[in-house]
Amino acid sequence: MRSNAIELRGVSRTFGSGDGQVTALDDVSLAFEQGTFTAVMGPSGSGKSTLLQCAAGLDRPASGSVRIGGTELTTLTERRLTLLRRARVGFVFQAFNLLPSLTAEQNVALPLRLAGRRVPKSEVRAALARVGLTARARHRPGELSGGQQQRVALARALVTRPEVLFADEPTGALDSRTGRDVLALLRAMVDTEGRTIAMVTHDPVAASCADRVVFLVDGRVHGELTGAPAAGIAARMTTLKAVPC
Template sequence: MTAIAIALRSVSRRHGSGDSAVTALDDVSLAFPKGTFTAVMGRSGSGKSTLLQCAAGLDRPTSGSVLLGGTELTGLSEKNLTLLRRQRIGFVFQAFNLLPSLTAEQNVALPLRLAGRRPPRAHVREVLDRVGLADRARHRPSRLSGGQQQRVALARALVTRPEVLFADEPTGALDTRTSRTVLTLLRAMADDEGRTIVMVTHDPVAASCADRVVFLVDGRVDGELTGAKADDIATRMTGPEVLPC
């Protein structure tokens, strides 16, 4: 039986209360096997980013449970949850979240420093080289393009060698060539290193690099495709919607 890296069991996430409450996730159950690459797709407001944040322990579900391997995330204290994320989870934010006063090299090394570990410079440079930025190691974010900043953010997520990598639109700010490089790297992490990749994307071409594509509509899982090509994914995404009268 294939081991499960991350499992969501009847997860719901609501914001607010009463008549103004908004349901971002509605009774979602999903499993992500170890060593697989999953893309999560859906229109704006479908709950994609909320799913990623709940699965990564960055947001707590209103109800339901999230398990990383055999560890129940929803029952951990904030301190223990932070320690677990530092040791076992990587997250690439859509907004990069780089510290402007630090160089690319220092930004990448930051997760190791926060974990109380002395970052080996050779390892930090190796990770930057993997995303094609070895020659930008001493540049601050203000001297990097949006695409370069995104790759620094990816390198920062990879530096701890996480079991599971969550990526929110990791190719959104990249040109076609750089996107291909990043997607090839993510694919190799799953195939060659046995890491689990969960990626939110709007791009059918990016999603076609994944083993499967999970679709969300209004906070609910609305089916999935396995081993699909970009054209099939695009057709699925732009299919007819039934609107209320």
């Protein structure tokens, strides 16, 4: 039986106060088994990105418990939380977040440097090779296509060998062919290396690459699908977005 790589229990998160208070997450309990790929979907404003940020330790919930590999995040100091993220968590975002003045290999090496670790060039080159960018190691982001930049971001996430990878709309800024390539890389990380991936997406095709799809509505879990095709996921999304006239 697989253990849980990520576990949220009774997690709530609000923003603002008084009449302007908004509930982004409302008593969410959710587990992500080790070595699985989960997509999180829902209408705009449903709390998807907030869920990812709380699960990754980038944001603190107002209440509830968040665990990564059995470690409780909500009681950690900011310093210990930062160290845990550097050692055990990888991130890939739609915006790539590459430093424009650094080459691809320098961007990939950055998490290791920030962690105070020695940066063997062989490890950096191996990470770039995994995403098919060996020949682009010395190119800066401005010299790379959007798909290539996203693959550099993936290599940067992989170089620390994280237990868990969080991806927020990783294909949102890519064309369909490049998006498929990135999704194939994510799928391979789960199937061949046993990584755990939690991905927020609005795209049913992207979500169909996951083992399961969890749906959020108004900050609450609203069911899930396992092994569903893109058409089935799209149909479920349509019911979630339906608003009575």
